[in-house]
Amino acid sequence: MTNNMTRRSFLVTAAGVTGAAALGLAGCGADSKTGGAGSGSAGASGSEAASTGDLFDQVRDRGELIxxxxxxxxxxxxxxxxxxxxxxxxxxxxxxxxELGVEATFAEGRWDSLLAGLDAGRFDTMANGVSVTPERAEQYDFTEPYAYNRIVVITTEDSDIARMEDLAGKRTANTLGSSYATLAESYGATNSGVDDFNQTIELLQQGRIDATLNDEVVFYDYMDAHPDAPLKIAAVNDEPTQVAFPLRRGEETESLRAAMNEAIDTLRANGMLAELSNEFFGIDISSEA
Known part of the structure; x- marks a missing residue:
């Protein structure tokens, strides 16, 4: 992938970032903000999602997937x-x-509250580039992957970091519990928790951290919007990560996971996954090859 590859750029306004961050679901009990077409009352429906019985039946009864x-x-x-x-x-x-015959509803919050809300039954699943890790696979049932991602080390242009091993003893910042934080710490870095990627980049450019880890496509998207930012990719993790939708473990989620897997297969076969990937990333990351 090259930096001059055609990519669609997006501007996240400061107001939008601040507003969304303020919606962090403290204790997963705050009101959720929903956005876009097909959004409904996620707070009320989330209570229903926590009830007993087959989750796919509940989704169809509600007419929405949260x-x-x-x-x-x-x-x-x-x-x-x-x-x-x-x-x-x-x-x-x-x-x-x-594909499931329902509408999508989105409940926005900070990363550290999302999985907790899923555990509590306030959401059906997550749409947030969730990487499948061994630790998460023990706790959640994942759909089949719909994207394959590469994690990179992002530093300032004058950094001496050149490989993953160089993270030893360095300061990094990522959202707590993220696969990025876990990977950085596995190489000996000391990670500080942040709310989002924009805050991480601010810390990096202020010299308060040495590096941050994130998706390769996120770095290029940022550089498209900020071409003069003195940042670079210093290292790339060898193994691509699988991105999938997590669901609570249990018999009640099995039919929903099967239905979502069938939908993912359909969207891959008809080219929709590739089309959306090219629209937002400028490349196709919907397949492992």
Missing amino acids: FATEGTWSPWTFHNEADELTGFDIEVARAIAS
Whole structure:
């Protein structure tokens, strides 16, 4: 991938970032903000999602599939200049809901509250570029992957970091519990928790951290919008990560996961996943090859 590759650029306004961050679902009990077409009352429906019985039946009875998302992480999930919630994950979620014959509803919050809200049954799943890690796979049932991603180390242009091993003893910043924070710490970095990618970049440019880890496509999207930013990719993780939708473990989610897998297969076969990936990333990351 090259920096001059044609990509669609997006501007997340400061107001949009601030507004979404303020919606962090403290204790997963705050009101949720919903965005975009097909949004409904996620707070009320989330209570129903926590009830007993088959979750897919509940989704069809409600007529909506509830996705948790940050809404501040372009190009995966963000607000455009018209303050409309969009992004690769958002549009994939809407396409999957359409295949299931329901509408997609989005509840926005900070990353550290999203999985907790899923555990509590306030959401059906998450649309937030969730990487499948061994630790998460023990706790959640994931759909099949709908995207394959590469994690990179982002530094300032004058940094001496050149490989993953150089993170030892360095200061990084990522959202707590993220796959980025876990990977950085596995190489000996000391990670500080942040709310979102924009805050991480501010810390990096202020010299308060040495590096941050994120998706390769997120870095290029940022550089498209900020071409003069003195940043670079210093290292790339060898293994691509699988991105999938997490669901609570249990028999009650099995039929929903099967239906979502069938929808993902359909969207891959008809080219919709590739089309959305090219629209938001400028490349196709919907397949492993």
